[in-house]
Amino acid sequence: MVVLSASVCTRQGKALVSRQFVEMNRLRVEGLLAAFPKLIGHAKQHTYVETDAVRYVYQPLENNLYLLLITTKASNIVEDLGTLRLLAKVVPDVAGGFQEHAINENAFELIFAFDEVLTAGGYKEDVSLSAIRTNLLMDSHEEKIANALQKSKQDAAKVEMQKKAKTLQEEKMANLRQSFVTGQPTSVPTGRMEGFGGGGAPSQQGAIGGFMDQFQQSNQQNQQQQNNVPEEYNPYAALQQPKAVAAAAPKVLAKSGMKLGGMGGGKKNSLISAMAAEDNLFGGASAGADFGFGAPVAPPAAAPSTPLTLSLEEKITVSMNREGAVESCEVKGIMNLTANTDAGAAAVIAVNKAQLPPSFNYATHPKVDKKGYEQQGILSLKGGKGFPVGRGVGILRWSHSSEDGAPISINCWPEDEGNGRIMVNIEMELLRDDLVLHDVNILIPLGTQQPPAIESIDGQMKHDPAAGMMCWHFDVVDASVSNGSLEFSVEGTNPDVFFPIQIAFRSETLLCPIVVTGVTNSSSGAPIPNEMTKTFSAERYQVA
Template identity: 75%
Template structure:
């Protein structure tokens, strides 16, 4: 098929949005659109009409609007109708409605959406409504990593600055203490102590006698306290941030710093090294996103988000020592219709192993009786503000979806061989972008002997990321990695951090209905689910 242009126009042929996919001048486009109202009047029972040179494929929309494709006469009419149906779903989804003002306000977004369906030259792409939404959001894992890495570097530099400031403070205090005990005249900020010790080296008792005499002459001891200025100062004041700005924020982390900071481990580099795994690049997602992408304009009166976070601590043999799951149902009313909605969940089917709690403003009585989440007194939800209306939690070792078993072995020749096993422990979960982050204790690259999946090494921080695009019961349910690296400290490889994302919740909660609180009519809504780790590590 070859599509010359795609347009959203009025019944009179006025184009609100028009996208050309072949070279056409403005007069040609305006002439084709101007001829459309005259032709469609003679073919009311059809979805296309032909002229001597082109074919008009159209579909009426609401409010006297038309979705119009102009194609060549040799174009496949079946493919043209399929493209038309897809665009008819895309237009209200992107614009948020089918009114002229919403089309005009979202004209550029609609053009970008048209480009996801049709390529230059007018050829159809293999696209779905879901893939188009994803492409329009332009979510970038690399951008998230970069921003998280910058924040991590700043935090690490601030901690290093405070550590050095504390060391300098202790050195100054020790020096002043030594000066005080030796009876020598201190200098610098302690200029008020010139009378101590005189010009010689008196005995310790004579020095304290002089100090007692000075106390009797002045009302306050603070002026003559040799540690007063040090006690007032704090680490952040001792070293100003301007010093870091001159040197460009230099990090000098030891082994402890590498373990404490997960995101400082991976620098954004382009030298991805796939070994024994699937080809292609890696999109690293480390669990909790540092910066969320800007939300798209709401297309429904109500948005519902079910979120779960899990915190897991494992030992080095893969045993789960503690595991905690916390979930929340967030409601956002986008319009007055959404604010007047009530939400029904499958309360009778929820397991009793989870603990549930409703928001204090939610009517708990009707929730216990019918599983309906609504505000007390029939009040409406606030508009354009996210409200958590239901929480749940679960504490059990069997909730952990993935286990890690790490075995470092010292070869005795200045190198350590590390064997790691990954296993999916829950068959009902599908994990995406699984990243297992390992500190190496050295900046030297590891020598990979065998690997399932892919890996990336960051020589600056001495970290390695073991990556799987997806882990489920059918794909990569288990994996192993074996490598050797220079060193002799087997504790340097811990803690191991694990990140992933999933759209499968551990709690089988489901939205069974969303209706208007007064009329009981259904309220259109958008539901999304996410399951990510809050802190998932093997130590």
């Protein structure tokens, strides 16, 4: 069958919703719809009518509306009638009835529903009404799990907030009672002192009056503290916005001239990544968090001791299937330069461009002398200008897309045992022997707050009952410890709850073999002392 158009129209040929599945201009569609009322008789019960060019397959609806399919004359009439019956069920299910205003309000939803029944070219899909509802709702099991986890964290934050507010109120009341019992001086207004005569010591009633004033003031202060509790004591505030570590630095107006932007941090839209970051699940790969495995906390940054600081950063984004096959892998890197002094601002950076593999794509900043980089592998600013002092700038980027670039493979096999428990076997394997990965954390959702029963494990494990997750941890994964396995059972019947699995790590070895061969002064050619760091981490490493 080939359906040219599907429409909901009035008896006069006015289309409320019309969807074309082949190339047809507006004038032809309007002409075909205008001819339809003239072809059907008032007393006939036929469900189709033909012309020299097309066939009209229609079904009367309520309120003088028609559901109309315009097909070719060679189309199978039996299939056309089946499609018509399915669309007759879809229209009231999506629009909520056959009223003209309801169809107008849900026009786009009806078009999307028509697209689920018929494909481009006018061919019918083998689909049921329930499948159409599911596709229109875009129901996602992962989204349900994420929403449930977020709600549980919000509820836990509210409980913690209420407990803290109650504790603060009890402490305040205890302090007030103690000050009243021990007779500590209490500031009493002059008007109240005059009510009890003389200029001597206040009477007991005066003390009680002062205590009540203080009590009311305390209640007001306590109410303000309760209102401020979610900001101060909400342990999951990191999901909304990061807390400031130090006072905000005053804004500095940059002088006109060179404006170089450093590497923009990738957005972490995954909810599991946000929870892992706030719960310290990802060790050194996530702001020094250790997830309870004793990873060292990074000391506060010391003042730079060299005229120049170079930072080479690489981040990898990997998507794998459940059998361990890599579906997509993308590596992005950047070289950041920070001139700490005027001597560092006059630096010229030389790299091993001739030895860099062509499989990587390289791009210099627009203000960097591209000709010097292409011919000699030298990174410097155009016109002999110096780098800005005290501000990190990105001078070279590189990227690489290949399915063989993923450093770790995860193979997860959940099996329903049939007794209300699921047995899960997971294998981890290092795919590149030239890498040394530190703080490797594999975050596995469990779908339940009950702890897993570990059968065998390489490495370490930690369970987070509040989030319903477990973290499989390795301090180091390298050529000597290149694989590991984990076997556990947990309550449940749905094997899909264990996905997506998130992986994080950190390394000082880059995938791109870029090497800084020299850092010299642009005028004298003398070497410039510098400090260099290399970091390789996972931006988004997921098994789904």
